[in-house]
Amino acid sequence: MKRRIAIIGYGSAGQCAAVLLERDGHHVEVFERVPAPGPVGAGFLLQPSGLQVLWRMGLLEAVLAHGAPVERLYGETAAGRAVMDMRYAGLDPRLVGVGLQRGALFSILAGAFAGHGQVRGGTAIAALEDEGRVLVDGAGRRHGPYDLVVVADGADSLLRGQVGRVRRDRPYPWGALWCLLPAAGWPHLRELRQRYAAARRMVGLLPVGTRPGEEVARLGFFWSLPIAQFDRWHADGVDAWKSSVLDLWPEVEPLLSGLCEPAQLARAGYRDSVLARWHRGRAVLVGDAAHAMSPQLGQGVNMALLDAMALADALRTRGDVHDALAAFERGRRRHVAIYQLWSRWLTPMFQSELDMVARLRDLGLGPVGRLPLARMHMLRVLGGTQQGLFGRLALDEAFVEALARGTARQVQGGQ
Numbered sequence: 204m205k206r207r208i209a210i211i212g213y214g215s216a217g218q219c220a221a222v223l224l225e226r227d228g229h230h231v232e233v234f235e236r237v238p239a240p241g242p243v244g245a246g247f248l249l250q251p252s253g254l255q256v257l258w259r260m261g262l263l264e265a266v267l268a269h270g271a272p273v274e275r276l277y278g279e280t281a282a283g284r285a286v287m288d289m290r291y292a293g294l295d296p297r298l299v300g301v302g303l304q305r306g307a308l309f310s311i312l313a314g315a316f317a318g319h320g321q322v323r324g325g326t327a328i329a330a331l332e333d334e335g336r337v338l339v340d341g342a343g344r345r346h347g348p349y350d351l352v353v354v355a356d357g358a359d360s361l362l363r364g365q366v367g368r369v370r371r372d373r374p375y376p377w378g379a380l381w382c383l384l385p386a387a388g389w390p391h392l393r394e395l396r397q398r399y400a401a402a403r404r405m406v407g408l409l410p411v412g413t414r415p416g417e418e419v420a421r422l423g424f425f426w427s428l429p430i431a432q433f434d435r436w437h438a439d440g441v442d443a444w445k446s447s448v449l450d451l452w453p454e455v456e457p458l459l460s461g462l463c464e465p466a467q468l469a470r471a472g473y474r475d476s477v478l479a480r481w482h483r484g485r486a487v488l489v490g491d492a493a494h495a496m497s498p499q500l501g502q503g504v505n506m507a508l509l510d511a512m513a514l515a516d517a518l519r520t521r522g523d524v525h526d527a528l529a530a531f532e533r534g535r536r537r538h539v540a541i542y543q544l545w546s547r548w549l550t551p552m553f554q555s556e557l558d559m560v561a562r563l564r565d566l567g568l569g570p571v572g573r574l575p576l577a578r579m580h581m582l583r584v585l586g587g588t589q590q591g592l593f594g595r596l597a598l599d600e601a602f603v604e605a606l607a608r609g610t611a612r613q614v615q616g617g618q
Contacts, residue, residue: 204522205229206350209338211328211362213240215305216490216507217355218312222260223515224353231318234338234346236356238325242313244305245381245471246411246423248273248395251291251298251598251606252587253505256512258602265311267609270301271392271410271420276585278397281451286399286565287572294582295598297607302395304383304421307414308504328356331365335486351524352486353514355507358474358495366486367478367493375497377554378430378472384458386410386420398452402553402561406452422458427554430472437465473497477543481536482528489514494539496546499553505587506542510535538590545584 205228210217213235225231249257249270257263278287291298313319328346330339336348354362363369386392389408397407405427413420426448428436436444441462449456462468476495481488490507514531521527551557552564571577583589588596 206518206524208232208351208353209234209347209349210353210355211338212355212357212490212492213237213322214355214357214490214507215308215312215504216492216511217353218309218316219256219260219508219511220353220355220489220514221318222312222315223511224518225316225318227515227519229518232346232349233318233322234326234328234340235322235324236327240309240322240324242304242306242309242414244309245425245469246302246304246383246409246421247504248409248501249301249303250502250505250585250587251294251300251603252596253508254301254606255598255602256505256508258599258605259512260315262311262315263602263605264609265314266301266303266308267606267613269307269311269412269414270303271386271412272610272613273300273302273393273395273410275394276300276397277391277394278399280565281398281400284565286568287397288569289572289582289585291582291586293578294586294588295603297603298586298598299606299610300395300586302409302411302423304411304414304423305504307412310415327361329361331362331486334484335366336484350485351518354486354488354492355490356492358476358491360476360488360492362486363476363478363488363492366481366483366488368480369476370479371475371477373475374430375473375475375550375554376429376431377427377550378433378470379498380426380428380436380468381471382424382462382468383411383421384424384461386422388457389422392420399553399561399565400451401558402551402555402564403558404447404451405553406448406455408455408458424458426468433470441465441467475543475547481532485524487514487528487531493535494543496543497550497554499549500542500546500584502542502546502587506539509538509587537594538596541589541591542584 207230210233276289327341328338338346395409407425409423411423474495481493489510517527517531
């Protein structure tokens with residue numbers, strides 16, 4: 204059955220849903236609060252779970268053309284003591300993650316969406332009426348009615364409470380400063396590297412490749428900082444901040460040479476949102492609007508892609524919209540719940556003033572990760588394939604082979 208569908212938000216979840224639903228023959232209209240949505244944003248790590256979605260969409264080759272294969276996640280203290288050392292090969296020698304610029308994924312998904320040029324930018328949807336079928340924007344204009352409304356307006360969703368039943372929705376006290384830096388000269392181009400001083404300071408570097416129209420390979424740079432200190436950081440200036448970074452990690456000095464003013468770094472904040480219900484009437488939440496969480500496990504974009512695919516699959520196989528939304532939520536909740544739990548418990552280990560917790564992390568995380576059962580569980584969580592305490596999200600053998608071939612071509616090509 205072909206439906207008229209509105210999508211609110213044109214981030215990763217909204218873009219992916221737009222592509223998939225349009226391909227299934229639905230009439231899709233997209234509303235985005237940003238006046239001119241475009242290819243901007245930080246770098247992130249695509250896990251095997253998210254990469255499999257892009258493979259099913261026929262977009263894996265484009266992603267690999269711009270992304271940077273990541274084989275290892277390594278974190279250490281300022282003294283050089285290993286805290287975390289995880290390799291995807293422990294799951295399967297053919298698996299990797301892929302560091303990617305958010306702008307690259309935006310461009311790839313925009314190119315796959317025929318309706319990209321008709322996205323209604325500068326239109327913030329403030330309310331839903333008529334069981335979610337009618338949209339009301341900030342100027343009071345009404346849009347619809349629609350057969351289905353997909354709410355993908357991100358972690359700071361304006362509509363979360365109107366559509367879902369909220370159990371928890373609060374901002375994390377810690378956020379991050381981030382920017383993209385040229386990768387030239389960095390020796391760890393197939394690894395996510397992090398360094399910690401207790402849980403009070405953390406710096407991370409992730410290879411994120413290139414983006415369409417720009418051939419300079421880049422690193423995603425992240426610096427942990429309490430939200431309440433953002434303004435003070437800005438007032439103190441970049442030189443004082445760079446001294447703190449270099450005290451923790453002197454080897455990154457050449458990478459930071461081009462940073463001269465605060466405007467070169469963007470600020471990021473995060474939320475912890477848990478809903479007892481993700482849909483109401485004809486409206487459904489997807490992505491961070493449904494289950495915002497800390498970025499410690501690096502799953503946000505991957506969960507958004509999985510949501511979009513699961514929603515399209517449910518609508519394709521269920522004749523009734525309400526049955527499809529219920530089936531979508533049941534399936535995705537089983538996968539998301541364990542990640543929200545682990546994110547909540549892990550965050551104080553890496554972003555807090557709890558020095559004793561950080562010390563226990565430094566002493567215990569490495570040895571626990573070397574235990575076979577614990578290590579396999581940790582690798583599945585990392586790769587996005589853990590489902591509940593004991594279940595597993597299956598990876599298609601054809602996808603794993605395609606990923607291995609694609610990354611092998613990159614190595615042969617010197618990328």
